[in-house]
Amino acid sequence: MSNPSDIQELYRQMEERRKIRARRPIAEKLAVAEELRDLQRALAPVRAANRAKRAAGKVEIRFKTK
Amino acid sequence: MVADGVIEDYAVAGAVGAMFYVEAFATADIDVFVLTPEDRIIMELPGWEYLKARGYTKVEKEGIVVEGWPVQFLPATTSLEREAYTRAQMLSVEEVPVRVARPEHLVAIMLKVGRQKDIARIAMFLSQDAVELSALENVINRYELSDKWLDYKNKLLI
Numbered sequence: 001m002s003n004p005s006d007i008q009e010l011y012r013q014m015e016e017r018r019k020i021r022a023r024r025p026i027a028e029k030l031a032v033a034e035e036l037r038d039l040q041r042a043l044a045p046v047r048a049a050n051r052a053k054r055a056a057g058k059v060e061i062r063f064k065t066k
Numbered sequence: 067m068v069a070d071g072v073i074e075d076y077a078v079a080g081a082v083g084a085m086f087y088v089e090a091f092a093t094a095d096i097d098v099f100v101l102t103p104e105d106r107i108i109m110e111l112p113g114w115e116y117l118k119a120r121g122y123t124k125v126e127k128e129g130i131v132v133e134g135w136p137v138q139f140l141p142a143t144t145s146l147e148r149e150a151y152t153r154a155q156m157l158s159v160e161e162v163p164v165r166v167a168r169p170e171h172l173v174a175i176m177l178k179v180g181r182q183k184d185i186a187r188i189a190m191f192l193s194q195d196a197v198e199l200s201a202l203e204n205v206i207n208r209y210e211l212s213d214k215w216l217d218y219k220n221k222l223l224i
Contacts, residue, residue: 015194018089018190018193018194019193019194021089021090022087022088022190022194022195022196024089024090025160026085026086027159027160029085029086029090030090032090033081033082033090033091033092033093034134036091036092036093037092037093037094040092
C-alpha cells in the first residue's frame with residue numbers, strides 16, 4: 001500500500017502539470033479539444049447503445065466487495 | 067461578422083472561453099455572447115443569414131456549424147452576462163485577435179448556472195490559478211451570488 005504522503009505528492013505533481021497545461025497556447029488547447037470532440041462523436045453511437053441496454057435492464061453491473 | 071456589421075460585437079464564453087485560461091477539456095460547441103436590444107423578445111438566430119450566405123448551412127446542437135464547431139450565438143440577457151460581454155478582453159489565437167469573456171465572469175456565470183459540469187470547471191479555474199480571487203469575489207458580491215459561493219466553498223472545503 002502506498003504511503004499517504006506519496007499520494008499527496010502525486011496529487012501535488014498532477015496539479016502542477018495541469019497548471020502547466022493551462023498555460024499552453026490556446027491553439028494547442030483547441031486542437032486537443034477538437035480531438036476530444038471527435039472522439040466523443042465517434043463514441044456517441046456506442047454510448048447510446050449502452051444506455052439503451054442499461055435502460056432495458058440488459059446489463060448487469062456486479063459489485064465486487066471482496 | 068463584426069466588420070460587416072452583422073453583430074455589434076461578441077465575446078467568446080462557455081467551455082471554449084474557459085479554455086483560454088485552463089487546460090483543454092472536451093466540449094461540443096462554442097458559445098458566443100452577442101448583444102441584442104433589451105426590448106426584443108423573439109429574434110432570429112443572430113448571424114444565421116450571414117453565415118448561410120457564406121455556405122455555413124449545417125445546424126447542430128442549436129448552433130451553426132463553422133469549421134467543424136457548432137457555434138451558438140447567445141444573447142447576453144442577464145446583467146451578469148451583459149457585463150461579461152462588455153468587459154471581455156482581446157486575446158489571440160495564432161495572432162488572430164479574439165474577444166473573450168474574463169475568467170471572473172466565466173466563473174461567476176458557471177456558479178450561477180450551477181450544473182455539475184460548471185461546478186467541475188470552477189474547480190479547474192481555482193486549482194490552475196486561472197482566476198484572480200479578489201476579482202471573482204467582487205463579481206460574486208455585486209451579482210448576489212455570495213450564498214452560492216459560500217455553499218460551493220463549504221462543499222469543496224476551500
